[in-house]
Amino acid sequence: MTTFGISPLSSNDATRFVEASDASELQRLLAAELVDIGDNVDGDIVAVNLAGAGDGYTFITEFVVSNDPTGTSYDPAEMRLACYRASSAEELARARVPVVAALLAEDPPIEGQELSLVDEQLVGASKGTAFMGLLIGVWATPDGGG
Numbered sequence: 001m002t003t004f005g006i007s008p009l010s011s012n013d014a015t016r017f018v019e020a021s022d023a024s025e026l027q028r029l030l031a032a033e034l035v036d037i038g039d040n041v042d043g044d045i046v047a048v049n050l051a052g053a054g055d056g057y058t059f060i061t062e063f064v065v066s067n068d069p070t071g072t073s074y075d076p077a078e079m080r081l082a083c084y085r086a087s088s089a090e091e092l093a094r095a096r097v098p099v100v101a102a103l104l105a106e107d108p109p110i111e112g113q114e115l116s117l118v119d120e121q122l123v124g125a126s127k128g129t130a131f132m133g134l135l136i137g138v139w140a141t142p143d144g145g146g
Contacts, residue, residue, distance in 0.1 A: 014041045014065040021058045023085035023095075023132060030061060030081045038076035043067035045074045048081070050134045052123035057130040059085075059123065080106065080115060080137040085130060092122070092131050103137055113139045 018033050020026035037045070047064035061081075066073065082103050084095040103115060119136040 013067070014043065014063075016041075016063040016065070017060055018063075019058055019060045021130075023083040026059060026061065026132070027081065027083040030083070033063065034076040034079055034081070037063060037065055041065050043073075044069055045076055045079065046071075048119070048121075048134075048136055050121040050123050050132065052125060052132075057125050059132045061134065074118075074138050077109070078139045080135075080139070082135040082137070084133045084135075087129055087131070089131075092133060096133055096135075099133075099135060103135065108139055110139070110141075113141055115139055 014037075016033055016037060018026065018029045020029055043065045044067075045063055046066045046069045047062070049062040049064075051060045051062070065076075080103060082099045084092070084099045086092040086095045106115065108114070115137045117135060118138050119134075121134045121136075122131060124131045
């Protein structure tokens with residue numbers, strides 16, 4: 001679980017959930033959700049949480065969006081999320097390599113920006129036969145500006 005900032009409990013806050021069992025499908029759905037949040041929700045993301053699966057190996061990601069954040073928060077347009085899945089620790093490490101390479105190969109939305117990894121989450125299914133990793137990156141200029 002990652003909470004970047006805090007937000008007073010407010011009826012203006014939004015929580016969104018995305019669910020999938022396949023890493024590429026979860027990543028596609030997360031990207032679409034970031035666009036939808038950016039277009040339709042007033043506020044920045046203050047938390048992203050990846051939850052483990054039951055026997056069905058479905059993984060759920062939660063976004064918490066606040067229009068009154070305290071501390072660190074991110075504009076959804078600045079975020080990049082990438083997923084990888086495997087059935088053992090060794091396979092998970094191998095599955096992570098091409099995902100990181102793909103993130104690093106992306107062109108920045110604004111020239112001069114760099115992608116910084118702000119969090120990585122790992123969760124497993126209840127019987128330990130499926131694991132999902134989530135990389136959370138943010139585009140920013142090297143001096144800290146957006």
